[in-house]
Amino acid sequence: xxxxxxxxxxxxxxxxxxxxxxxxxxxxxxxxxxxxxxxxxxxxxxxxxxxxxxxxxxxxxxxxxxxxxxxxxxxxxxxxxxxxxxxxxxxxxxxxxxxxxxxxxxxxxxxxxxxxxxxxxxxxxxxxxxxxxxxxxxxxxxxxxxxxxxxxxxxxxxxxxxxxxxxxxxxxxxxxxxxxxxxxxxxxxxxxxxxxxxxxxxxxxxxxxxxxxxxxxxxxxxxxxxxxxxxxxxxxxxxxxxxxxxxxxxxxxxxxxxxxxxxxxxxxxxxxxxxxxxxxxxxxxxxxxxxxxxxxxxxxxxxxxxxxxxxxxxxxxxxxxxxxxxxxx
Amino acid sequence: xxxxxxxxxxxxxxxxxxxxxxxxxxxxxxxxxxxxxxxxxxxxxxxxxxxxxxxxxxxxxxxxxxxxxxxxxxxxxxxxxxxxxxxxxxxxxxxxxxxxxxxxxxxxxxxxxxxxxxxxxxxxxxxxxxxxxxxxxxxxxxxxxxxxxxxxxxxxxxxxxxxxxxxxxxxxxxxxxxxxxxxxxxxxxxxxxxxxxxxxxxxxxxxxxxxxxxxxxxxxxxxxxxxxxxxxxxxxxxxxxxxxxxxxxxxxxxxxxxxxxxxxxxxxxxxxxxxxxxxxxxxxxxxxxxxxxxxxxxxxxxxxxxxxxxxxxxxxxxxxxxxxxxxxx
Numbered sequence: 001x002x003x004x005x006x007x008x009x010x011x012x013x014x015x016x017x018x019x020x021x022x023x024x025x026x027x028x029x030x031x032x033x034x035x036x037x038x039x040x041x042x043x044x045x046x047x048x049x050x051x052x053x054x055x056x057x058x059x060x061x062x063x064x065x066x067x068x069x070x071x072x073x074x075x076x077x078x079x080x081x082x083x084x085x086x087x088x089x090x091x092x093x094x095x096x097x098x099x100x101x102x103x104x105x106x107x108x109x110x111x112x113x114x115x116x117x118x119x120x121x122x123x124x125x126x127x128x129x130x131x132x133x134x135x136x137x138x139x140x141x142x143x144x145x146x147x148x149x150x151x152x153x154x155x156x157x158x159x160x161x162x163x164x165x166x167x168x169x170x171x172x173x174x175x176x177x178x179x180x181x182x183x184x185x186x187x188x189x190x191x192x193x194x195x196x197x198x199x200x201x202x203x204x205x206x207x208x209x210x211x212x213x214x215x216x217x218x219x220x221x222x223x224x225x226x227x228x229x230x231x232x233x234x235x236x237x238x239x240x241x242x243x244x245x246x247x248x249x250x251x252x253x254x255x256x257x258x259x260x261x262x263x264x265x266x267x268x269x270x271x272x273x274x275x276x277x278x279x280x281x282x283x284x285x286x287x288x289x290x291x292x293x294x295x296x297x298x299x300x301x302x303x304x305x306x307x308x309x310x311x312x313x314x315x316x317x318x319x320x321x322x323x324x325x326x327x328x329x
Numbered sequence: 330x331x332x333x334x335x336x337x338x339x340x341x342x343x344x345x346x347x348x349x350x351x352x353x354x355x356x357x358x359x360x361x362x363x364x365x366x367x368x369x370x371x372x373x374x375x376x377x378x379x380x381x382x383x384x385x386x387x388x389x390x391x392x393x394x395x396x397x398x399x400x401x402x403x404x405x406x407x408x409x410x411x412x413x414x415x416x417x418x419x420x421x422x423x424x425x426x427x428x429x430x431x432x433x434x435x436x437x438x439x440x441x442x443x444x445x446x447x448x449x450x451x452x453x454x455x456x457x458x459x460x461x462x463x464x465x466x467x468x469x470x471x472x473x474x475x476x477x478x479x480x481x482x483x484x485x486x487x488x489x490x491x492x493x494x495x496x497x498x499x500x501x502x503x504x505x506x507x508x509x510x511x512x513x514x515x516x517x518x519x520x521x522x523x524x525x526x527x528x529x530x531x532x533x534x535x536x537x538x539x540x541x542x543x544x545x546x547x548x549x550x551x552x553x554x555x556x557x558x559x560x561x562x563x564x565x566x567x568x569x570x571x572x573x574x575x576x577x578x579x580x581x582x583x584x585x586x587x588x589x590x591x592x593x594x595x596x597x598x599x600x601x602x603x604x605x606x607x608x609x610x611x612x613x614x615x616x617x618x619x620x621x622x623x624x625x626x627x628x629x630x631x632x633x634x635x636x637x638x639x640x641x642x643x644x645x646x647x648x649x650x651x652x653x654x655x656x657x658x
Contacts, residue, residue, distance in 0.1 A: 001424040080409040082429050086633040089512035090646035095330040096512045098429040119448010183418035183425045304415040317419035
């Protein structure tokens with residue numbers, strides 16, 4: 001399902017990260033980075049909630065808006081019952097929609113907001129995502145204190161909160177169109193190789209978007225996937241080339257940009273819903289504002305993994321949603 | 330945030346339940362009820378997935394539609410990472426939005442779909458919710474085999490899947506307006522009294538809806554909350570009367586209707602996202618089609634509870650979203 005927008009813009013963004021992102025190559029583009037994982041809170045979960053509440057305050061300050069100016073708060077994260085979003089929402093006093101699409105949550109949120117803005121139902125929305133490495137590891141795998149070794153195809157969940165104010169008020173970054181993806185069961189059961197799980201969904205959504213918009217792949221200066229990691233990115237490029245016949249020179253992956261994979265002990269790269277949102281809202285928007293990129297397809301990718309279903313030997317479904325961002329004058 | 334719709338209708342609904350709902354007072358209104366909790370699947374989680382896939386097939390059959398006719402599938406449930414929805418979505422080949430608002434998920438889904446239909450972005454959507462008693466108990470509390478006693482304020486999670494086809498094609502049931510609620514921290518930490526947690530959010534959303542639409546409470550033939558249970562329903566009525574000054578004679582609660590509370594060992598009544606959706610899509614729509622109810626405000630209520638946060642001694646946030654349904658000729 002592809003949507004075309006004439007009246008939707010990103011007005012402002014804000015980003016807060018954890019320590020490893022703050023030591024990474026994109027460090028200077030983030031609004032704030034904490035030097036340790038508790039961030040002054042008692043628990044990792046509460047640290048993630050704190051990042052969200054702080055980050056939304058920051059976004060509203062940067063936008064010269066107050067909470068009552070915001071029509072809808074849309075948010076999701078990786079914690080069970082998306083509590084990093086809901087507990088943040090309980091401090092905001094803004095009508096709230098909770099969403100879950102694993103690491104594809106950021107673009108699901110942008111699509112919901114953009115559809116309501118384009119349709120004239122709302123004027124604006126704050127769309128937020130977060131993830132926290134230690135809280136995620138504890139919930140999905142083992143507490144990090146366990147210190148278990150991991151295979152090279154594993155990714156490192158990004159710690160951070162990324163927010164965007166999206167509205168019908170013109171800015172230089174337009175949300176030009178979007179494609180809502182389908183949930184795909186690729187048959188993969190390897191919980192340590194989410195990149196391969198998601199690559200199939202990413203290829204499907206990219207192809208659907210290009211066909212629906214009747215565009216060549218070269219229309220975009222950059223097609224940026226969410227968190228495939230080194231191995232998933234290579235698989236995506238192979239699939240796009242061999243199965244769909246695309247030239248993939250403009251395809252890159254946020255997971256391979258947010259960290260220095262060779263130096264930072266992050267296995268195959270970053271992951272988590274915050275990964276592509278942090279990279280896009282900081283580094284990529286900066287390149288767009290400098291005129292170095294004009295058209296970017298943001299393709300957040302989610303592995304809808306649940307440890308109970310993995311233990312029941314079910315394969316892991318995946319999904320990808322694409323949002324086209326364009327610089328306008 | 331209140332939305333007014335001129336062009337949104339419920340075209341068809343379908344309902345599948347577990348055994349206790351099939352033995353309850355609304356039994357004859359459901360499309361199908363299983364006589365035991367596994368439903369031919371190996372696990373309770375897979376039984377919930379099966380209910381969803383079967384129920385969506387049933388909905389499409391009743392509607393004379395095929396999967397490719399559906400623009401968007403919107404779904405949520407109580408399982409971690411909403412897997413009952415996502416694994417069902419992976420069999421559908423329909424663009425998918427995962428949502429989470431605990432037991433307020435049904436009306437969040439209707440609002441997202443209605444906004445996109447009213448705005449002209451899509452023509453139709455299948456909106457689905459589910460819950461499964463044994464899968465929920467295992468995840469949020471203890472496996473049912475444990476047989477632990479429960480306090481009287483506890484509710485019994487409904488087993489069922491409830492789907493609606495919503496579109497811009499006129500039918501006799503109009504989605505007339507809706508109010509998206511705010512997430513409210515009521516300060517309650519008692520995980521065995523979710524009804525009291527949610528009553529505050531329900532009162533806030535009902536009041537907001539009536540003020541935004543400039544309606545008296547008597548405008549509605551029925552204001553139906555989601556799953557407050559006996560104690561929560563009484564608290565809601567007290568709050569609406571004492572704090573807001575409303576006459577509450579038309580306020581009732583789905584949790585008190587889906588079971589015979591005196592005979593069925595369900596403590597304070599039903600709960601779960603399927604509770605209000607099953608009651609509305611079966612019994613209430615039947616009364617509306619018979620002309621016995623003309624205007625119904627469906628107020629799904631969610632306690633955004635997470636065992637990890639409860640163990641960390643945080644209070645439980647809650648939310649309620651309201652949808653106004655009207656019979657039209």
